[in-house]
Amino acid sequence: MPLSIQSLAAIAIDLQTGLTRRDHFTLLVSSLRQLLNCDATALLRFEAQQFRPLAIDGLTQDVLGRRFALDQHPRLEAIARAGHVVRFPEDSHLPDPYDGLIPGHDKLKVHACIGLPLFADQNLIGALTFDSLNPRQFDQFNDEELQLISVLAAAALNNALLVETLEKQSLPDFVQQISIARDGGEIIGSSPVMQQLKQEIGIVAGSDLNVLISGETGVGKELVARAIHLGSARAAHPLVYLNCAALPENVAESELFGHVKGAFTGAIQHRVGKFELADNGTLFLDEIGELSLSLQAKLLRIIQYGDLQRVGDDSMKRVNVRILAATNRELKQAVVSGQFRADLYHRLSVFPVVVPPLRERVSDIPLLAGFFCERYRIKLGLTQLVLRGDALTALEGYPWPGNIRELEHAIYRAAVLARATQNGGVTELLPLHFNLNSQTAPEQQxxxxxxxxxxxxxxxxxxxxxxxxxxxxxxxxxxxxxxxxxxxxxxxxxxxxxxxxxxxx
The missing domain is CATH 1.10.10 (Arc Repressor Mutant, subunit A)
Structure with a gap:
């Protein structure tokens, strides 16, 4: 049955209701899936040469966490390069990015597939994809009708991007989304606690306040620091990283402040410390709670006055550095016990940010699992890497004492095991590849x-x-x-x- 103007108008009217942007997108893809009577629909945003799913219907939840790079997915690349409706032949040899990701169907063999590129002012901003297991499903719809759908979806997506831009205009030099870092690091998650975290990052990034980032091991504190730096006026200057826990006491001062030639045995040349390297930029001090009390005192002086003195040098140098500090310790308790200076704690924690553990954001596990599945699919050279439903259930039921880092390692290990025991285009991750039930609880370990x-x-x-x-x-x-x-x-x-x-x- 051809599409009617009335049916598209009804969808357009629904999109004007007072819903959140995410709910708008969910409504759009579900309505279009019903309208075209297909098995799977996805709305994708295009940025940084990759497609990022914004809403899906008929696909496994982990698809929302996957990032589809153009150079890895020829069908999506064809959609991105087209200026019109793309109809893939039912027997197309190009691999489908959703192969194995439609629940109840292990493999998309002969099927119908359509892609609609979405444009705003001739710039590609996204795409719509439709898949049907019936090879003839889309024959009844002509390109003009499908083009109307693309115009409707492009308008909805562009409006959302405009609103997003307006919301961020108050943050100086915030030229990228908070979730996308320049080197590919990304904060994945749409749970309420992660939405709150991203909002806090957006608020503090545009200021020049020092930030104390706390959270358990493996929650992604370094990603938060990177997002804050990239959202700041210092983004064009260096973000310098230093792990305080890995600093031997005898070289820690030199690492932080530098030294001059002859300052001590082995100082055969001048050395620039991390503070000088981060001048006009940001210094990220990881595991700040491991610094000795003597170094804490010297760090406090630089934060207070901006005066830097290299080891063995009598002269002073002024630096302009923003401090982002991270810890998995309870620094307040360390202050009470005398292991951490109270004045330094208050200087660092002007704006405290707490990164939640994975067990408090279980709804983000499918997104994170999808993100890591796509990463290690590429790394291992697999055609497709699929997380089966019962395996995802097992992941969601595990407490993850090592948080996101542990989840990433578990998926990588499972992918290696699955590759060794399976043959074929689709590699499936099964519960047996994770073996979570046999792991000892962290308090017992x-x-x-x-x-x-x-x-x-x-x-x-x-x-x-x-x-x-x-x-x-x-x-x-x-x-x-x-x-x-x-x-x-x-x-x-x-x-x-x-x-x-x-x-x-």
Whole structure:
């Protein structure tokens, strides 16, 4: 049945109701899927040479987290390069980006597929895709009717982008979306807590306030720091990274402030510290809670006055640096216990930002899983990587003590296992590839002692025991040495020296 003007007008009227942009897009794709009576519909936004799904109907939820780069998906590239309706032959040899991603259908074999590029002022802003398992489903619709759909969708998408731009005009130099970083890093998530986080990032990015980013290991604190920097007036200047937990005490001051030739044994030339490298830009101090009290005092002086003194140099240099600090510790408690300076804490936490753990944003797991599936599909050279429904259910039911980093590693490991045991175009990730049920709960991991093979003298057995304990706690701490030291109640420097003696480093 041909499309009627009345049916399209009804959709256009519905789009004028007081819904959120996301609900507008969801309404659009569901209405169009019903109108064309097809199996799957998707509205995609085009940016940075890739398509990002905004709304889907008839596809698995993880599609919303996938990012379809043009050079990896020839069908989408054909849509992007076309200025009109694209009808793919039912037996097209071009791989379909949604192969295996329509629930209940393992593979899209012979099927009908249409792509509509969406334009605003002759600029490509997105696309609509329609898939049907009936090869003849779209024969009844002519290109003029489908072009009307593209005009309707383009207007809805362009209006949303204009509103988004207006909302961000108050943020100086905010030239990119907060979710897209220049090097491809992206903050994935649409849950309420993540919407709140992105709003906070947008608010503080345009200021020049110091920010304390707190959250558990693996939640993505560095991505938040990068988004704040890119949204600031300092975006054209460097973002310099320093992991305070990895700094040996004897070189920490030099790393931060630099040194002059001859300042100490081994100082054979001048060295520029991280503060000078970040001048007029941003310095990201990760694991700030691991800095010694003496270094905290020197850091406070630079924050207060902007005066920098290299090690071994009597002269002062002024720097203009914004500090973004991150920690997985409770710094307030560290202040109370005397392990962290109260005045430095208050200087750093002018605008505190808390990144939620993954267990508090379970609805984002499908998006994150889709994002990582697409990343490792490309990395492993797979035609398609699909997360089966029961596997996604298992992921959503797991507490993820290592948060997003643990989820990413789990998907990568599962993809490697699946590739080794499956043949064919579509590689499926199954529950057995994750083996989450057999993993020990995090609170039990810290209490259980590793089994000991009793052989050798006492010194050998003691080394073996220490080696296994450190290895186990280090793994449970996501390879974070500072966190491992805290759990073992050891000085960080002593732990590094012990690990080196035991052959762990």
């Amino acid at each position: 810290d209490n259980e002692m590793p089994p000991i093979l009793v052989q050798g003298d006492l010194a050998t057995l003691t080394d073996q025991f220490q080696r296994e304990v450190i290895r186990k706690v280090l793994t449970a701490s996501d390879m974070n040495w500072a966190a491992t030291a805290r759990k073992l109640n050891l000085n960080s420097g002593n732990l590094h020296r012990l690990a080196k003696r035991l052959g762990l480093k």
